[in-house]
Amino acid sequence: MCTGSEANDLALRVAKQATGHRGVIVTENAYHGVTTEIAAISPSLGGVGSLAEWVRTVRPPSGDGTAMVADARTAIAELQAAGHGVAALIVDTAFASDGFIAPSAETRAALAAVQALVRAAGGLVIADEVQPGFGRLGARGAGSGAAEASLWGFPRHALEPDLVTIGKPMANGLPVAGLVARRDLMQAFGERVRYFNTFAGTPVSVAAARATWDVLHDERLPEHAADVGDELRGMLAELAGRHDRLRGVRGSGLYLGVDVVDPESGDPDTPAAVALVSGLRERRILISASGRDNAALKLRPPLPFSRADAERFITELDGALGDLG
Amino acid sequence: MCTGSEANDLALRVAKQATGHRGVIVTENAYHGVTTEIAAISPSLGGVGSLAEWVRTVRPPSGDGTAMVADARTAIAELQAAGHGVAALIVDTAFASDGFIAPSAETRAALAAVQALVRAAGGLVIADEVQPGFGRLGARGAGSGAAEASLWGFPRHALEPDLVTIGKPMANGLPVAGLVARRDLMQAFGERVRYFNTFAGTPVSVAAARATWDVLHDERLPEHAADVGDELRGMLAELAGRHDRLRGVRGSGLYLGVDVVDPESGDPDTPAAVALVSGLRERRILISASGRDNAALKLRPPLPFSRADAERFITELDGALGDLG
Structure with a gap:
């Protein structure tokens, strides 16, 4: 396939075929892509009102995690009562659009519980690695197995997905995406459904994907992302200490978020965030x-991204914050 | 976008948003792509039973064309009675999976009537040019306007689409696709729906698309397709005169079909067709x-594709037919 949207769309088709169910559970501000099917499970695009009738949302696994588990029980009960059943739980394993959820014992326990509830209802688990995958969250390599595992987001949360979608960084900017799944699922789907895709595995994209994979390993980019990401997070925290408009530095590796707030009320300040994005764009x-x-x-x-790049970014963000007044 | 599936998926999203309706009308053996939404309007993938409940099929505009018009009346009435309304009629303008429908006064009249019925029901018309577009059907250039028009399939049938989808040959093998639409439709969609696509307009694909467009014009490939296509069709007809397994040579430009039949009964012979495809593959x-x-x-x-290529193809097909015995 070419895009993460196509990969997630196909993952849902496989899950719906395999389970005979239709219901899908997503986190409450999830983003998974833009096809008709996937926009209908992406509340971050248009809010809960934009979701299909066979979709239910759960809070992401933050805090002590009990909220997510409670929501999942409700979601499953509602989907079953409506006759949809549960086809799948799908999660972005960085929980990026839900505010970047870091792994913890509590969140892992919550996800394990939700996963068990979904499986008990006959549903599958889909890990959306389109954005977090390929080492973006940073790898701490102790032995090659650990390094491999930390190329992805799902092991951090002890998720055990039946299907994993990949894309975006896979060929460093060229369009290629993929679906990794349990063999029995793909075999059953292949026997029942005709699927082909003109540009799946198109040679230029595949050559770029192979080269990207080699560079990722040879230059130890996942480990590099962990190191530079830690430095950048430290610099951002230092900057937030000097600017009361910045709060809540979070994330992992080279995938970070920071809130822009009103200095008086502490409330989210959307116009200021948009102004900072524009100010940085003027600074290239x-x-x-x-x-x-x-x-x-x-x-x-x-x-x-290097330490020097991180320093330049902080300097320019500092300047853009100063321009805001 | 990257694929024709994505382009058709987006065209339907736009049509459903614009009309506030959900119903879609397709020809009875249509193929439009593989996302969940588009597979649900593609009977050629899984038969009528594979279609969503908001889809109705019509016979393609063959013969005197009255069958398609009658089917369209029924389809519209059913979609309205079911509360879906009519969002769109979508047609592959070569009607390839429906058996390659050549333009004629009768088929043009049928399509004009169906188009008027769909519009009267508040629906839009989508021309799927993913396969026929970019001159594949052959251009007969008398003046540049005529040559431009004949890059596409819809003017041949006097269709007046609100939305046109393009893809496949656009960048000669690299993934890029597009949606061309009435300005007011795109404006309204853009105001109401967040749509973006990481790889839409990715530089390598766009460079390939520009180069493809230049070669198409500089080498007059649409005109070439008309000339060589006529020659190939003539050679196929001659071959069908010598082999009673081949019947019904048809199509336009370099997009041709020919039936493989049982020599005794004249019925479609699927195993023989598959054997010919395999035999030709062995002949590269x-x-x-x-x-x-x-x-x-x-x-x-x-x-x-050149006259020499056509001659080689006919020689090898002749050989593969001989191998069949």
Whole structure:
């Protein structure tokens, strides 16, 4: 396939075929893509009102995690009562649009419980690694197995997905995406459904994907992302100490978020976040605003991002904050 | 976008948003792509039973065309009675999976009538040019306006689409696709729906698309497709005169079909068609079997295909037919 949207769309088709169910559970501000099917499970695009009738949302696994488990029980009961059943739980394993959830014993326990409830209802678990995958969250390599595992977001949360979708960084900017799944699921789908895709595995994209994979390993970019990400997070925290408009530095590796707030009230300040994005663009640095209020800065630089790049970013963000007054 | 599936998926999203309706009308063996939404309007993938409940099929505009108009009346009435309303009629303008419908006064009149019925019901018309577009059907250039028009399939049938989807040959093998639409439709959609696509307009694909466009014009490939297509069709007809397994040579430009039949009964012979595809593959020529019975050979060579290539193809097909015995 070419895009993460196509990968998630196919993952849902496989899950619905395999389970015979239709219901899908997503986190409450999830983003998974833009096809008709996937926009209908992406509340971050248009709110809960934009979701299909066979979709239910749960709070992400933050705090002590009990909220997510309670929501999942309700969601499953509602989907079953409506006759949809449960086809799948799908999660972005960085929980980026839900505000970047860091792994903890509590969140892992919550996800394990939700996973068990979904499986008991006959549903599958889909890990959306389109954004977090390929080492973006940073790898701490102790032995090659651990390094491999930390290329992905799902092991951090002890998730055991049946299907995993990959894309975006896979060929460093060229369009290619994929679906990794349990063999029995793909076999059953292949026997029942005709699926082909003209540009799946198109040679230029595949050559770029192979080269990207080699560079990722040879230059130890996942480990580099962990190191530079820690430095950048430290610099951001220091900057937030000097500017009362910045709060809540969080994230992992080279995938970080920081809230922009009103200095008086502490409330999310969407206009200020948008102004900072514009100010940085004038300074030739491209980032975006994200989150439920569109008031968090979302930082997702290329993995070869260096300490010098991080310093330049902080200098320019400092300047843009100064321009805001 | 990257794929024709994504383009058709977005076209339907736009049509559903614009009309506030949900119903879609397709031809009875249509193929439009593989996302969940588009597979649900593609009976050629899984038959009428695979379609969503808001889809109705009509016979393609063959013969005197009255069948399609009658089917459209029924389809619209059913969609309205079910509360879906009519969002769109979508047609592949070569009607390839429906058996390649050539333009005629009768088919044009049928399509004009169906188009008027759909519009009267508040629906839009989508021309799927993913396969026929970019000159594949052959251009007869008398003046540049005529040559431009004949880059596409819809003017041949006097269709006046509100939305046109393009893809596949656009960048000669690299993934890029597009949606061309009335300005007011895109404006309204853009105001109401957040849509973005990481790889839409990715630089390598766009460079390839520009180069493809230049070569198409500089080498007059649409005109070339008309000339070589006529020659190939003539050679196929001659071959069908010598082999009673081949019947019904049809199509336009370099997009041709020919039925494989049982010499005794004249019925479609799927195993023979599959054997011919395999036999040609062993002879290093790739084609596919298509149509409702998967018993028609579908010929869609690259546009620079030459008379010599056509002669080689006919020689090898003759040989593969001989191997069948």
